[in-house]
Amino acid sequence: MDGMKNPMERIREIYEQLSNTQRKIADFVLKTGDGVCFLSLTQLSQEAGVTSVTVVNFCKKLGYSSFSDFKKGFQYYIQGVISPRHVVKSDLADYQARPEEDFLQQVMAHEMNLMSDTFTCLGKESLIQAAELLCKARRVYLVGKGLSLPVIDLFLSRLDFLCLDAKKVSFDNLNLLPNRLANAGPEDVFVVFSFPNYSPIIGEVAHSVKEQLSSRIICITDKPTAPPACYADILLLCQTSGLVYYNSMTTPTSLVTILTSLMAVKVQGQASPAQEKIPQLAYLRKET
Structure with missing residues (x-):
């Protein structure tokens, strides 16, 4: 059907x-x-x-x-x-008629409200659970498309710094997608990003991860009806409706920063074998 x-x-x-x-x-x-x-x-x-x-x-x-x-x-x-079908909202005439300074103030206030509304509604317990799950994971898989990719790159760089095994799942060749997921299992965690316009393949991956691989899923999205949301062990909802653009990535980016900051505090003092090797490899930081 x-x-x-x-x-x-x-x-x-x-x-x-x-x-x-x-x-x-x-x-x-x-x-x-x-x-x-x-x-x-x-x-x-x-x-x-x-x-x-x-x-x-x-x-x-x-x-x-x-x-x-x-x-x-x-x-x-x-x-x-x-789901919106365009990048920019169509009704901008009212904004165009205003002084630029007034419009700028309104945009700034809107972005601040998105963050305030998100973190007011987002339970601290969910963030703590997500951080614990990620710190204990054998490997973290980061899944997303479109505007989520810069946020995923930030997430990946933070996990690299923490010496946590992490991988960005690429969708450049769907024929290889099963191969890229095949090594995942119950000890792994998938962080799945999904924002309008929602990509059906992201929901399909979440379903397969849950049903076939038995991995845990943290879903970062704007609505509980997003394709991967129903498969999530932990659902982190972000307000992303921008004043001009349909999607603002301010809040997802901030959420990743907060989440990885919490993870950094958790792993501090818990020296892993990888972290113990860093001093031995520190000479690689010097330019030759």
């Missing part, structure tokens, strides 16, 4: 064809909306008061091959509704 098909409209279209039991599911989905994206098969069946088999049959009635396919279609639809 087309992932961008409106599942809510599809439910309404066939509502009269549903059995009384299936209508319980339909009523629950229509009432809950995008909250369905976060429910497992068992949770949805319990909330609707039906069996798991009935939920699966309901999904097939809508044209989906499975419950997972239904959730994916629902997520893609929600993302299609909320």
Whole structure:
């Protein structure tokens, strides 16, 4: 089924064809909306008061091959509704009519508000858990595309400084993507970045990492309906809606700085074999 098909409209279209039991599911989905994206098969069946088999049959009635396919279609639809399709917002006439100094002040205030809103809502416990998870990881995989790449490069440089094994996952050749992930396992942590316009492949990677590799996932994104969010062990939400541009990377960059600062404090004094070798290799810092 087309992932961008409106599942809510599809439910309404066939509502009269549903059995009384299936209508319980339909009523629950229509009432809950995008909250369905976060429910497992068992949770949805319990909330609707039906069996798991009935939920699966309901999904097939809508044209989906499975419950997972239904959730994916629902997520893609929600993302299609909320995701911007342009880099710059179209309604700039009001800003153009103002003095540049006033506009500059407004942009600066907006960026500060993005950070304030993010860190007010972001639980300190989640940051502490994320830092602990990263410090204990055998290897950290950094996943993202587009505007996330400069933030990932910053993250990678900080992890290099801390002597932590880290790797940026490249999407330059999708034929090699399975090879680049194949060595990951339960001892590894993936940090997945996802911002509008959301890339479906990022969600697919998160799904595979969780289901096939059993690795842990930290997701840094702007909305809980982003493709990889439902697979995250730790979800870190950032406000990224800029005043002019749809995406502002100010907050994700700050979040990475805060997270790696916390990690630096944690590893301080806990000399790893790699850190103990640094003095022996210090001569390499000198130019020849």
